Amino acid sequence: xxxxxxxxxFRPVNKAGRAxxxxxxxxxVRSIVKRCAENAGTGGRVSGHSLRIGAAQSLRAAxxxxxxxxxxxxxxxxxxxxxxxxxxxxxxxxxxCLRYGAVxxxxxxxxxxxxxxxxxxxxxxxxxxxxxDAKRARKADRRAWKKAQKALARA
Numbered sequence: 001x002x003x004x005x006x007x008x009x010f011r012p013v014n015k016a017g018r019a020x021x022x023x024x025x026x027x028x029v030r031s032i033v034k035r036c037a038e039n040a041g042t043g044g045r046v047s048g049h050s051l052r053i054g055a056a057q058s059l060r061a062a063x064x065x066x067x068x069x070x071x072x073x074x075x076x077x078x079x080x081x082x083x084x085x086x087x088x089x090x091x092x093x094x095x096x097c098l099r100y101g102a103v104x105x106x107x108x109x110x111x112x113x114x115x116x117x118x119x120x121x122x123x124x125x126x127x128x129x130x131x132x133d134a135k136r137a138r139k140a141d142r143r144a145w146k147k148a149q150k151a152l153a154r155a
Contacts, residue, residue, distance in 0.1 A: 053084050060085040
């Protein structure tokens with residue numbers, strides 16, 4: 001709608017509603033994020049980096065692997081990602097499963113495995129059923145991915 005063909009996508013806009021040719025500064029992104037957080041009623045410490053950390057935490061809670069997170073956030077160090085997602089890792093770890101009486105997760109967990117298999121009262125039979133369903137879903141996703149790749153190659 002703005003007719004931007006090249007250059008920065010996010011640009012400052014003046015009072016007359018015209019977009020500048022320069023990009024938003026770090027300071028302006030920080031103030032926009034803080035203002036939006038205040039308008040949403042979010043308290044606490046918020047920064048422009050909060051979006052990056054929050055995305056990593058949401059992906060980890062959804063079952064993303066460390067490799068997936070590093071690729072999505074373009075992180076080079078595993079310990080950085082591990083620091084951001086330490087609460088999500090602890091919530092689905094073996095100690096949490098043992099404490100709340102659930103069957104522990106397997107050591108190797110795929111990104112599409114349900115992240116909350118570690119629920120109180122989950123029987124071994126139910127856990128195995130969920131694992132089997134997740135495996136079927138992964139296979140279906142793989143088939144759909146290959147089909148989409150073939151369609152893109154033909155286009």
